[in-house]
Amino acid sequence: MCHSNCLYFTWILCVLYVPFITSASFIPKDSILINCGGSKALKLDDGRVFEPDSWNQYVGLSPNSNIVVSGNKIGKSNDSILYNSAWVFKETSTYTINTKQIGRHWLRLHFCPVESPHYNLKSAVFSVVANGIVLLHGFSFSKSGKQSCLFKEYAIEVGGSSSEKLVLTLSPFNGSIAFINGIEVVSMPGAQFPPSALPVPLGPAVEIPTHVAFETAYRINMGGPLLTPKNDSQWRIWEPDQSFLVNAATARNVVVNPSLVKYLDGVSVEIAPNWVYATAQEMADANVTDQRFNISWTFEVEPMFTYLIRMHFCDIVSASLHNLVFNVYINNQSALDSFDISSKTMELSAAYFIDFVANVSMVSNRILVQVGPPDLSYFPTNAILNGLEIMKMSNPSDSLVRNLRPDYIDSKTPKRKKWVLLAITSSIGFAFLALISMAFYLYLCHPKKPRRQSSVWLPLATHVGNSDSKVSIGSFASTAHSRSLSRVLAFSEVREATKNFDEHLVLGVGGFGKVYKAVLENGDVVAVKRGNPRSQQGFTEFRNEIEMLSKLRHRHLVSLIGYCEELDEMILVYEFMAGGPLRKHLYGSGLPPLTWKQRLQICIGAAKGLHYLHTGAAESIIHRDVKTTNILLDENLTAKVADFGLSKLGPTLDQTHVSTAVKGSFGYLDPEYFRRQQLTEKSDVYSFGVVLMEVLCARPAINPSLPREQVNIAEWAMYWQKRGQLEKIIDPHLVGSVNLESLRKFGETAEKCLAEYGTDRPTMGDILWNLEYALQLQEASIQMVSAENSANYIPDIPEWVPQIEAAEGGGADSVSYKESDTITSSGVFSQLGDPSGR
Ligand SMILES: *[C@@H]1O[C@H](CO)[C@@H](O)[C@H](O)[C@H]1NC(C)=O
Ligand SMILES: *[C@@H]1O[C@H](CO)[C@@H](O)[C@H](O)[C@H]1NC(C)=O
Numbered sequence: 137m138c139h140s141n142c143l144y145f146t147w148i149l150c151v152l153y154v155p156f157i158t159s160a161s162f163i164p165k166d167s168i169l170i171n172c173g174g175s176k177a178l179k180l181d182d183g184r185v186f187e188p189d190s191w192n193q194y195v196g197l198s199p200n201s202n203i204v205v206s207g208n209k210i211g212k213s214n215d216s217i218l219y220n221s222a223w224v225f226k227e228t229s230t231y232t233i234n235t236k237q238i239g240r241h242w243l244r245l246h247f248c249p250v251e252s253p254h255y256n257l258k259s260a261v262f263s264v265v266a267n268g269i270v271l272l273h274g275f276s277f278s279k280s281g282k283q284s285c286l287f288k289e290y291a292i293e294v295g296g297s298s299s300e301k302l303v304l305t306l307s308p309f310n311g312s313i314a315f316i317n318g319i320e321v322v323s324m325p326g327a328q329f330p331p332s333a334l335p336v337p338l339g340p341a342v343e344i345p346t347h348v349a350f351e352t353a354y355r356i357n358m359g360g361p362l363l364t365p366k367n368d369s370q371w372r373i374w375e376p377d378q379s380f381l382v383n384a385a386t387a388r389n390v391v392v393n394p395s396l397v398k399y400l401d402g403v404s405v406e407i408a409p410n411w412v413y414a415t416a417q418e419m420a421d422a423n424v425t426d427q428r429f430n431i432s433w434t435f436e437v438e439p440m441f442t443y444l445i446r447m448h449f450c451d452i453v454s455a456s457l458h459n460l461v462f463n464v465y466i467n468n469q470s471a472l473d474s475f476d477i478s479s480k481t482m483e484l485s486a487a488y489f490i491d492f493v494a495n496v497s498m499v500s501n502r503i504l505v506q507v508g509p510p511d512l513s514y515f516p517t518n519a520i521l522n523g524l525e526i527m528k529m530s531n532p533s534d535s536l537v538r539n540l541r542p543d544y545i546d547s548k549t550p551k552r553k554k555w556v557l558l559a560i561t562s563s564i565g566f567a568f569l570a571l572i573s574m575a576f577y578l579y580l581c582h583p584k585k586p587r588r589q590s591s592v593w594l595p596l597a598t599h600v601g602n603s604d605s606k607v608s609i610g611s612f613a614s615t616a617h618s619r620s621l622s623r624v625l626a627f628s629e630v631r632e633a634t635k636n637f638d639e640h641l642v643l644g645v646g647g648f649g650k651v652y653k654a655v656l657e658n659g660d661v662v663a664v665k666r667g668n669p670r671s672q673q674g675f676t677e678f679r680n681e682i683e684m685l686s687k688l689r690h691r692h693l694v695s696l697i698g699y700c701e702e703l704d705e706m707i708l709v710y711e712f713m714a715g716g717p718l719r720k721h722l723y724g725s726g727l728p729p730l731t732w733k734q735r736l737q738i739c740i741g742a743a744k745g746l747h748y749l750h751t752g753a754a755e756s757i758i759h760r761d762v763k764t765t766n767i768l769l770d771e772n773l774t775a776k777v778a779d780f781g782l783s784k785l786g787p788t789l790d791q792t793h794v795s796t797a798v799k800g801s802f803g804y805l806d807p808e809y810f811r812r813q814q815l816t817e818k819s820d821v822y823s824f825g826v827v828l829m830e831v832l833c834a835r836p837a838i839n840p841s842l843p844r845e846q847v848n849i850a851e852w853a854m855y856w857q858k859r860g861q862l863e864k865i866i867d868p869h870l871v872g873s874v875n876l877e878s879l880r881k882f883g884e885t886a887e888k889c890l891a892e893y894g895t896d897r898p899t900m901g902d903i904l905w906n907l908e909y910a911l912q913l914q915e916a917s918i919q920m921v922s923a924e925n926s927a928n929y930i931p932d933i934p935e936w937v938p939q940i941e942a943a944e945g946g947g948a949d950s951v952s953y954k955e956s957d958t959i960t961s962s963g964v965f966s967q968l969g970d971p972s973g974r
């Protein structure tokens with residue numbers, strides 16, 4: 137008996153919990169669409185019909201003896217028709233909209249300051265109140281600086297005190313006018329807004345009373361296209377997220393077929409259409425073993441309000457359950473810790489959403505949303521976000537506007553007075569959707585292209601000025617502290633390790649001081665860089681290097697093991713790089729020449745290190761001094777990027793560049809950075825392009841002893857690359873062993889790096905990909921070469937042979953290193969006698 141009952145019960149449960157997969161469209165009970173002041177019904181291309189106020193039995197506009205001035209001009213675009221007419225109110229006026237249903241409704245207001253012979257709507261100053269909630273107060277197009285149309289979306293309760301009515305009041309400020317072009321009142325599904333939500337910082341759930349109104353601040357489709365009212369069962373708009381990403385390089389968008397998205401119990405297309413769940417941003421591949429960074433989005437909001445933040449998730453990236461575990465932060469506070477979507481949905485590609493509430497304080501006008509990998513290292517590192525809604529909540533004085541004067545709140549109920557109502561028509565058509573989204577794109581997505589100017593190449597005057605940048609090193613230091621991976625060493629310890637700074641242990645000498653090979657007490661072989669204590673410039677760079685390197689650990693970055701600041705000493709202790717600088721392996725030292733494969737692998741390693749600097753850390757870092765003496769090799773010829781003395785934090789948030797005094801090494805310096813003094817990651821890309829050419833041709837970046845046109849490698853190599861004959865100037869040691877396709881790929885990559893304008897240069901990620909490809913081409917050809925003859929290889933000896941000895945003798949860019957050198961110093965600068973040099 138019991139047994140069968142239990143089975144029956146289970147069966148009922150199964151039936152009840154069958155996943156609710158539906159695409160049946162939602163039919164709202166109330167859908168009142170008003171073409172304010174219009175004389176006929178307007179059908180938008182999303183299929184909705186906006187009727188003139190007077191036609192609609194549910195709409196009352198009072199007072200009620202209106203003068204209608206009707207125009208006969210019609211806008212050009214279909215979308216714009218709603219904006220051809222507007223009501224103009226000289227006195228406080230009220231729309232009363234009777235609804236069939238109580239509960240929250242979408243209230244969408246369209247304002248467009250159409251041109252009219254009698255009224256300047258741009259200068260109109262007015263307020264709007266709906267069911268006692270202040271939506272706009274003293275709003276004016278001229279004051280807000282808005283030029284185009286304004287579209288506002290609210291969620292307002294109908295019922296409660298106002299019994300099945302939505303009362304919308306428009307009040308001109310004294311002497312001014314108010315106007316409106318279109319109104320939508322649409323009922324929403326009951327569960328659209330939650331009765332409570334978790335606060336961030338986390339605490340007990342916060343209740344959201346039904347009379348609280350919402351204003352849509354942002355509705356974002358992460359990694360996806362713009363979704364218009366056509367694509368949403370509730371006629372909402374979802375914007376793409378690109379312009380809100382703090383660092384676009386940290387994110388990669390994922391798209392799956394929207395029909396794969398499953399809606400389980402409790403989630404429906406009314407929460408968000410499948411296009412929202414079918415696209416996401418995931419962590420970009422920084423190509424490091426332990427990827428640790430957040431994807432961050434920032435949204436400007438009005439302070440002193442509470443916001444409902446709804447996040448939409450759908451695991452469209454994993455191959456199996458429980459593979460996607462990540463952290464979510466709101467305003468730097470943890471919202472979800474080690475969140476596993478699978479544990480909520482038990483299925484892949486299933487829609488899921490979660491709500492939070494967060495206060496935005498006086499001091500901040502932003503909401504920062506971040507997703508990043510969990511601290512647990514046994515999960516694959518990835519994090520995603522599919523969609524995000526940020527809704528401003530009305531405050532305890534029932535307002536969505538800050539700083540209302542108390543007298544205004546008292547007089548929120550409109551005084552019924554004499555009134556004049558005018559409908560005006562405009563010939564100007566506006567497509568509000570297109571305008572709003574286009575304005576966004578034009579403003580945010582297209583950084584201004586640098587003005588083309590004739591390039592004035594001013595050599596040698598480069599390393600000047602030490603008034604450094606807007607980026608404060610101090611602020612970086614404070615955050616670096618807790619995560620510092622290097623240790624403080626006692627001076628006595630360092631002295632012992634270097635046998636009291638024995639001259640025989642000196643590896644090299646540079647502007648900063650000497651570098652010694654040393655053995656620490658624990659047996660580690662290290663390189664000790666001892667600063668010249670008198671140099672203030674040196675101190676800045678010393679601190680800079682500690683701050684930068686302490687936070688970074690990467691296979692292709694030279695690790696800082698420790699440092700010592702005792703007794704005015706500035707000592708940095710690095711891992712020892714037995715192979716020394718890359719430059720030494722290319723020319724001038726008599727070391728055996730590197731094979732093409734080794735050179736490619738070294739370039740790939742260095743590119744990985746730089747890629748990590750640019751994208752891998754929380755803040756992007758620009759190296760500023762990429763050159764062959766700053767790429768060090770270990771005993772296995774693994775390349776590591778060194779010398780962070782000049783590094784800068786990259787541009788943040790709304791900046792696209794960092795303004796800073798020009799620093800770097802002559803011959804490697806980005807001409808655009810030099811001209812504009814604006815630093816971006818692309819300056820490193822340029823320098824890396826010079827490195828690539830140097831690796832290929834085995835000659836210094838600048839060699840003044842050569843004929844004039846050959847002095848600068850970037851110019852000389854580009855001359856041949858543009859003719860498709862780069863092989864003419866390659867290192868003679870490579871002739872016969874380089875696959876031509878591999879060389880082409882390499883040459884193209886270097887050419888792109890050396891593009892005149894930063895925006896035309898690839899990212900380090902792209903470069904990495906291209907170099908890996910060049911390596912594959914080389915390896916594939918080596919496998920074939922035993923079968924075929926070496927027809928693929930470059931047959932002839934280059935016409936031009938690098939004049940290495942002369943170059944070194946010329947001292948143009950010479951560094952005096954002995955065995956290994958972690959220092960950079962440039963003869964050019966000392967030649968110039970620049971006192972502020974490094
Ligand atoms: C707008 O476009 C829709 C569909 O394309 C059409 O049915 C409607 O008549 C158009 N409205 C006007 C005013 O042209
Ligand atoms: C209304 O007009 C009066 C007189 O012109 C002025 O003193 C007052 O500040 C105005 N009020 C507003 C809210 O602009």
Ligand SMILES: *[C@@H]1O[C@H](CO)[C@@H](O)[C@H](O)[C@H]1NC(C)=O
Nearest residue numbers: 335336337342442493494495
């Ligand atoms: C926001 O601030 C208000 C007033 O200070 C407080 O009552 C409320 O609990 C806060 N909400 C959250 C989510 O922190």
Ligand SMILES: *[C@@H]1O[C@H](CO)[C@@H](O)[C@H](O)[C@H]1NC(C)=O
Nearest residue numbers: 361362363364366367368411
């Ligand atoms: C949005 O709807 C339009 C019209 O139905 C359709 O052509 C378009 O492909 C849709 N876009 C998306 C992203 O679904």
Ligand SMILES: *[C@@H]1O[C@H](CO)[C@@H](O)[C@H](O)[C@H]1NC(C)=O
Nearest residue numbers: 466467468500502503504615
């Ligand atoms: C989050 O932290 C960053 C860096 O620590 C800081 O610049 C930013 O202002 C913080 N944002 C908020 C909203 O607290």
Ligand SMILES: *[C@@H]1O[C@H](CO)[C@@H](O)[C@H](O)[C@H]1NC(C)=O
Nearest residue numbers: 428429430465468506508754
């Ligand atoms: C992600 O951001 C949060 C909050 O700003 C921070 O605490 C955390 O350390 C960041 N995680 C990573 C890996 O950078």
Ligand SMILES: CC(=O)N[C@H]1CO[C@H](CO)[C@@H](O)[C@@H]1O
Nearest residue numbers: 421422423424901904905908
């Ligand atoms: C994008 C990219 O560069 N991916 C590379 C990451 O590293 C692995 C292993 O080193 C390569 O196989 C990928 O091609």
